Amino acid sequence: MTNDGVPRLCGGTFFTQILQSRKPTVSQRQRTQGESDVFHNEDVLFALLLLVQPDAIKPTGNSFETYTTNYKKCMGSIGEDLRFANETVMSGFTNRLACEYQAVLDETAAFCFDFIDIRETPQNHVKLVKRLIEIIRDDTSIADDEMFQIGRNGYRVNKKALPKVTEVNLPDFLLSVWAFIALYRKDNNIGRNTIVAWSDQRAVGRYTGNDGSSIAQTINVTIPPVAPTYTKTDEVIEDDPYIEKDEPSAEEPTPDPAPNVTNQIINAPAVFFNSGANVMQINNTGTINIDRGGKT
Numbered sequence: 544m545t546n547d548g549v550p551r552l553c554g555g556t557f558f559t560q561i562l563q564s565r566k567p568t569v570s571q572r573q574r575t576q577g578e579s580d581v582f583h584n585e586d587v588l589f590a591l592l593l594l595v596q597p598d599a600i601k602p603t604g605n606s607f608e609t610y611t612t613n614y615k616k617c618m619g620s621i622g623e624d625l626r627f628a629n630e631t632v633m634s635g636f637t638n639r640l641a642c643e644y645q646a647v648l649d650e651t652a653a654f655c656f657d658f659i660d661i662r663e664t665p666q667n668h669v670k671l672v673k674r675l676i677e678i679i680r681d682d683t684s685i686a687d688d689e690m691f692q693i694g695r696n697g698y699r700v701n702k703k704a705l706p707k708v709t710e711v712n713l714p715d716f717l718l719s720v721w722a723f724i725a726l727y728r729k730d731n732n733i734g735r736n737t738i739v740a741w742s743d744q745r746a747v748g749r750y751t752g753n754d755g756s757s758i759a760q761t762i763n764v765t766i767p768p769v770a771p772t773y774t775k776t777d778e779v780i781e782d783d784p785y786i787e788k789d790e791p792s793a794e795e796p797t798p799d800p801a802p803n804v805t806n807q808i809i810n811a812p813a814v815f816f817n818s819g820a821n822v823m824q825i826n827n828t829g830t831i832n833i834d835r836g837g838k839t
């Protein structure tokens with residue numbers, strides 16, 4: 544149910560929902576003992592910004608912390624990058640969605656692993672999906688034919704069908720919603736009344752907004768595995784007299800040559816963004832060639 548433009552999907556309201564399902568890095572007891580989280584809200588927001596602008600530079604000092612607070616509140620200065628008004632940057636983002644969608648999707652999956660609580664017991668990633676669906680469903684400014692991607696290979700549904708889904712790929716869905724915001728909801732202030740409605744006036748910072756409970760069906764929320772972003776390479780010290788090297792046995796047969804390995808070609812799917820009557824189809828005509836034999 545809406546009242547005075549509540550709810551409104553925008554950057555601040557989306558960010559608020561992400562934080563409601565943020566990965567915990569310390570327990571409540573540890574916090575009372577003075578320990579702090581490994582990452583902070585500004586780290587989460589900057590990671591979202593990097594999905595749009597991979598070469599963004601985080602401001603020094605406390606300015607980005609201030610921008611983060613204002614962005615979440617949907618009011619005040621948020622800096623230039625978070626306005627998504629730079630046409631060159633947005634053109635680059637659109638081009639990445641067109642030509643490097645799988646790479647952007649992998650970055651979004653890494654974001655999920657880094658910052659979203661995906662544990663099976665609390666199901667906070669599932670609750671995140673349900674809360675976002677509620678917001679999209681109840682935001683009267685979003686047209687019924689607005690499309691959101693919820694699965695691999697370009698599988699998408701419109702706003703009207705979204706509350707009935709039972710399968711959601713989390714990176715695809717979050718990237719679809721975030722791209723909609725960056726491309727079509729640049730005015731973050733439209734979410735101000737929603738943030739106020741979600742806030743407990745008796746306790747500063749306490750969230751009392753939608754909880755996803757109106758989406759009653761079970762939703763299977765999946766996250767595909769991604770390659771680690773950091774791989775440690777062991778140092779090899781040659782000719783170290785303290786390192787014993789195994790000598791090959793004269794009786795051991797010479798190993799057979801490596802078998803032929805079939806290379807794999809992956810065609811990335813088309814990506815669609817729809818804003819009311821305006822439909823933008825981004826065809827990814829590129830291919831990913833994986834040479835499993837290690838030869839060119």
